[in-house]
Amino acid sequence: MQTTITNHTSTLSEPFIVRPEPSIGTLSGRKIWIDLENSPHVPFFRPIIEELGKLGLHVFVTARDCAQTRELADYFGLSYKLFGRHSGKNKVAKAVRLGVRMCQLTPTIRSEKPALALSHGSRSSTFLASILRIPSITIFDYEFVNQITLPSLGWVMVPEVLPDEAVHFRRDRVLKYPGIKEDVYVPFFRPxxxxxxxxxxxxxxxxxxxxxxxxxxxxxxxxxxxxxxxxxxxxxxxxxxxxxxxxxxxxxxxxxxxxxxxxxxxxxxxxxxxxxxxxxxxxxxxxxxxxxxxxxxxxxxxxxxxxxxxxxxxxxxxxxxxxxxxxxxxxxxxxxxxxVMITRRTRPASPHSGTAVTLQAVISHVLKVLELTAGPVN
Incomplete structure (x- = not known):
């Protein structure tokens, strides 16, 4: 399922981006699976999805009905398939719901045959990718997340400010990006x-x-x-x-x-x-x-x-x-x-957008992993 983004009042307004030239013979036709498990994943992945599409890669998106994930995906015009919902705070219910969602996802993922699974800490994506032997990149920016969920067959991507000792993973499989996760999409914002x-x-x-x-x-x-x-x-x-x-x-x-x-x-x-x-x-x-x-x-x-x-x-x-x-x-x-200072702030006419250096770094890492894991196009 090709992901599309419709026009919106805060549609992506492109800052300066230097796009890498992928090897067409290696990467053309490759399919990437992105799973949106929670609300913040929607704005984060929105420019990533668009950039990957511009580079000739196919992206299909799955989402979980959790918090405002579904509503935000609809709001920004993303095309996705919905699987599962939030299970509340009970740990047993969480584990059961995780297993159920993975079972629901499996037929679609087998059918789509992605070359890479990409998520921001999605347990369903990480575990299922490992089971189905799909290379994966799991992004996270909070070192106290339960790192037992990190991929056994893949890479992790974290901001540069996370110290090496905070990431319990093979050093040669840790990818780092400059700035913070929000720097991926904030440069595109127009009020x-x-x-x-x-x-x-x-x-x-x-x-x-x-x-x-x-x-x-x-x-x-x-x-x-x-x-x-x-x-x-x-x-x-x-x-x-x-x-x-x-x-x-x-x-x-x-x-x-x-x-x-x-x-x-x-x-x-x-x-x-x-x-x-x-x-x-x-x-x-x-x-x-x-x-x-x-x-x-x-x-x-x-x-x-x-x-x-x-x-x-x-x-x-x-x-x-x-x-x-x-x-x-x-x-x-x-x-x-x-x-807490309660005062009216002096607001500039528009935010300082800067460049999309963080987005560039994320895209470059994705392309690098795709090249490293390249096999026959599905």
Whole structure:
């Protein structure tokens, strides 16, 4: 299934890219399987899919019905096949659901015969690729992920800021890219000012985007929820503030609506009715408070003030951003009133897009692995 991208208000606007010339005889007709297991995978893989297509490679995409993955894939016009759904926090249910999803995927993957499986930490993709003897690249940017899921027959790709000792894998199979994962797609972002009007936001509001922690994730620390409550109480006391809340799951949205019913009733807190472009929302926010690593790093990449309420183990990427002053790590509830600055930011006319050096590095690694594993075209 050839993946296509339709035109959209924030369609890919191409920065300077130097495209490598693949060996047509070796790579033409090769097929790459990309699996989207979670919401952040959609914007990350979107420019990768487009670049691989421009190089004459065929990409087919599978997705899991988890968080906003399906809605974002539809929003950005990706063509995909849906397999499986999120299983919640229970470890036994997670293991069962993983096995079920792999069984569901197997006939399609056998039929498609990909030359390479590419994912950002997808357990289904990594395990199934190993079982079916498909070369794979597993990308990750958080060293405390369970590395038992890394591919037995493949490569891993990580940001350069991850120290070698944090990656428990064969050194000759570790590929590194410059910058952070969000640098793959943020250079393509072009703001759409109409989106905020659709949410009822005007120029007088101090807009704060809030992303709750991933309470169903294996790495969740309940301290993050205490920080969330303290942060909303603090910013909610400012009458100029408008809070855009981005829950992860329907049950989380219901609980937050009940807890903060007064803020919702006054119109000072809202949950978008439909999926929104996260980068656009961040760009038109005055600050971001988030329990999710991806949104924190997207804000940092856009130079928007961002405060992390994530209380799991802090990874090398977040330590790097914190050290650069691009991310504020809130460590306890006392930090909230001390460190969170509620102020309207001076927004430039457009973000600094720069070049697509991170995307170039990822694509080059993919081509290198394809050449190393080249066999007869399926």
């Amino acid at each position: 759409d000012p109409s989106a905020m009007g659709q949410l009822g936001i005007n120029g007088k509001d101090i807009v704060i985007t809030v992303r709750p922690p991933a309470t169903n994730a294996h790495y969740h620390n309940p301290e993050s929820e205490h920080l969330l409550v303290t942060a909303i109480e603090f910013i909610g006391r400012n009458p100029a503030v408008k809070i855009i809340l981005l829950p992860r799951y329907p049950e989380q949205a219901r609980a937050l609506r009940k807890t903060w019913s007064a803020l919702f009733a006054s119109g000072r807190m809202l949950i978008p009715e439909h999926v929104v472009d996260g980068l656009n929302l961040i760009w038109y926010s005055d600050l971001v408070i988030s329990g999710g690593g991806t949104m924190n790093r997207e804000a940092a990449a856009l130079n928007v003030p961002v405060y992390s309420i994530f209380r799991g183990k802090i990874g090398a990427v977040d330590r790097y951003l914190s050290g650069c002053g691009r991310l504020v790590l809130l460590e306890n509830t006392a930090d909230v009133p001390k460190r």
